[in-house]
Amino acid sequence: MKEKKLMTRRRAIFAGFTSVGALLLSGCLKKALPTYGNILRMGDNLTYMAQRGILSQRALAMEYQKSDITSFPVTDIGDPADPASKVAYSKAYQELQRNNFKDWVLSVEGSVGKPGKYSMDDLKKLGERTQITRHTCEEGWSAIAEWTGVPLGALLQHAGILPAARFVCIYGYDNYGESIDMLDAFHPQTILAHTMNGETLPARNGAPLRLRVETQIGYKNVKYLQRIVVTDKFVDAGPDISNGWSWYTGI
Amino acid sequence: MGDIQHKRWVKGAHFIITLSFLALTVSGYVILMSHPRLYWGKAGNDLTPALFELPISRNYHHGGWENRIQFKHLTGSQISAVRTYDIFNQNGWGRSTHFLAAWFLVVAGLIYFITGFFSGHFRSNLVPRTKELGFKLFWHDLLSHFRKPVYTGGKYGLLQKITYLAVIFFLFPVVILTGFTMSPAITASYPFLLKIFFGHQSARTIHFFSASALLLFLLVHVVMVARSGFKRNILAITFGK
Numbered sequence: 001m002k003e004k005k006l007m008t009r010r011r012a013i014f015a016g017f018t019s020v021g022a023l024l025l026s027g028c029l030k031k032a033l034p035t036y037g038n039i040l041r042m043g044d045n046l047t048y049m050a051q052r053g054i055l056s057q058r059a060l061a062m063e064y065q066k067s068d069i070t071s072f073p074v075t076d077i078g079d080p081a082d083p084a085s086k087v088a089y090s091k092a093y094q095e096l097q098r099n100n101f102k103d104w105v106l107s108v109e110g111s112v113g114k115p116g117k118y119s120m121d122d123l124k125k126l127g128e129r130t131q132i133t134r135h136t137c138e139e140g141w142s143a144i145a146e147w148t149g150v151p152l153g154a155l156l157q158h159a160g161i162l163p164a165a166r167f168v169c170i171y172g173y174d175n176y177g178e179s180i181d182m183l184d185a186f187h188p189q190t191i192l193a194h195t196m197n198g199e200t201l202p203a204r205n206g207a208p209l210r211l212r213v214e215t216q217i218g219y220k221n222v223k224y225l226q227r228i229v230v231t232d233k234f235v236d237a238g239p240d241i242s243n244g245w246s247w248y249t250g251i
Numbered sequence: 252m253g254d255i256q257h258k259r260w261v262k263g264a265h266f267i268i269t270l271s272f273l274a275l276t277v278s279g280y281v282i283l284m285s286h287p288r289l290y291w292g293k294a295g296n297d298l299t300p301a302l303f304e305l306p307i308s309r310n311y312h313h314g315g316w317e318n319r320i321q322f323k324h325l326t327g328s329q330i331s332a333v334r335t336y337d338i339f340n341q342n343g344w345g346r347s348t349h350f351l352a353a354w355f356l357v358v359a360g361l362i363y364f365i366t367g368f369f370s371g372h373f374r375s376n377l378v379p380r381t382k383e384l385g386f387k388l389f390w391h392d393l394l395s396h397f398r399k400p401v402y403t404g405g406k407y408g409l410l411q412k413i414t415y416l417a418v419i420f421f422l423f424p425v426v427i428l429t430g431f432t433m434s435p436a437i438t439a440s441y442p443f444l445l446k447i448f449f450g451h452q453s454a455r456t457i458h459f460f461s462a463s464a465l466l467l468f469l470l471v472h473v474v475m476v477a478r479s480g481f482k483r484n485i486l487a488i489t490f491g492k
Contacts (some may be wrong), residue, residue: 038348040344044349055440062442064293069325074318074333134451136292136435138342140286141296142451196331198324204333215436244343251349251438 038137041241048248055250057183061214064132064144069197072135072143074204080174080224081203093173093224101208106192110169110230113160118206121196123144128163129191138249147212149193154187156230165230168210169237177237180213180220181248189214192225219248257488261372264363265488267355272465274352279462281345284308285338288449289459300331302456307336310339353430359422367419377416385411401479411475414468422465429458 019203079203081097096104098137137143156168167184171177183191193212194201203205205224215222229235240247257265288297295301298316308401314336351459367373376403392409393399407415431437432454448454476484485491 040347040351043354044347046354047350051436055436059326060433062445066325067327068293069327069329070294070298071329072331072451073296073298073316074331078331079333134435136433136451137286138294138346139340140282141288141290141337142294143296143298144294152429189445197322197329199322202320204318205331215439217435240299245348246343251434 001220007055009064018062041246044206044225044246044248047251051248051250052183059083060189061133062243064134066145066146067131069146072145072196072205073141075137075139076204076223077174077178079204080172081092083198088174088176090173090175093172097172104208104223106158106209107227108155108230111162111165111232112156112230113162114158115159116159118155123150123155123192123209124143124194126150126158126203127143129188130195131189131191131212131214133189133214135218135221146197147191148195149191149200149209149212150190151175151188152190152202152211155228157186159230162232164232167234169215169229169235170222170225171227171229171237172206173224173226176222176224178211178222178240179231179235179237180216184213185216187215215250217251220249258372260366260483261365262488264359264366267359268363271352271355272357272469275349275356276462276466278345278349278352280307281341283459285340285342285345287312288310289456290452291449291456292452293445295452297334298330308339310337312336313337313459329334353427357427364419373419377412377419379412381408383412395477399478401475418465418468420470423463426458426461426465429461433458446482 012234043148076088078085080088080090080093083089083094105114105119106119106123107115110113121186125203127150128148128230129151130146132146135143135145152168165182167179167181169177169179180190189212192209193206194209196202196205201210206221206225211221212224229237236247238244238245282463283305284307288295288301288308289303290299291302314334316332318336319330320332321328349415389409395408396410428444429448431441432448433451438445438451444453444454448457483491
């Protein structure tokens, strides 16, 4: 008698798991990324699909009080204005900085109806959001700062993003780049920040403009922005994956 | 007094959880090596005071800082400064291995949890009987762990039951939930995690201590397995009948 009861329960649990799994899978398959080859990267992809399938995509990352703001360590691949910096140096950036970024423009290209170049004044007209958020580094440390900037979604909409667009690649003058999917690009807290803790973005925090993606780990936040390229296909702009890093870092 | 007959699903879950725990320990150590400083509170980094620092990485130095900036609009003395040193950082594979192994742990753990609850495994094998509870019996059971030969009955002892229950219902849930609390995307959807573990860095510190406690459990567990008949116990939990 007991044995029989156990079986029906077990069957019920199994059926439950199978149907939930099937539901999740059908919802997620479309979101799978094409570039994942080895076992570690398949684990990353599973995390990406699960987070996209289960978590609320509009939920805001925790916003803090002014009194929570901490000191902020700068870690990057080098100063793009310093010729001694082998990896990051850019002559163009050095000249822009010498002129206090008066001639700086952000280029928006790719799958948009109106590709173009935006000056800082053009960008500031598109909107503004201020948020006190936590920067979470993959190394394990974290820092809280107040950021003010233009929502990336507002810029993409202004540039007339096309329906086929799926990813946004963001490149900095320091030869660093990252790409994010549309859910993160249009997340309300994903901004192009020009102000940090109430001051014009300091040089090494990514002047004149940097990306803030609050739902991912620190290294997605490209600094010293140069251009934004909207793509229909997956482009690993870092590249993260061939360097041995996870492309999606919501965890 | 026969040996414990483990169910097949118990053996399977035990096997997967053991392997994933070992992978999580190694990759967790690698991740910790790139920043072996632990903090309490919402955030913490090299420019803020630490709770303590572990001497586990040769390549992690507190080097110099340059381009110090004090923020005029802030009332505190927060600064931004550029790190002048390279650190040990193998986090690319460390993180991906950690999260891949965590998938196995979470899925196998969830199946074990649900099956253990509905099949009566927890009730009949792990929850202590009322007559077992009592200081004298507890003391007797504790002492018996240091005697030779160790008591090897067909049922779990009192101390053994309490330890297993603490591992299954406290340490593993805490280590998994504090792991979730370090994820920016998960905490955006479930901000209560940041509240119950006192912030991102507190969660990281609790994650470290609960993982250490699990490692300590593993060591004691293996010692007791060896002392109470290694071959017999290993067969019982793996491929033996």
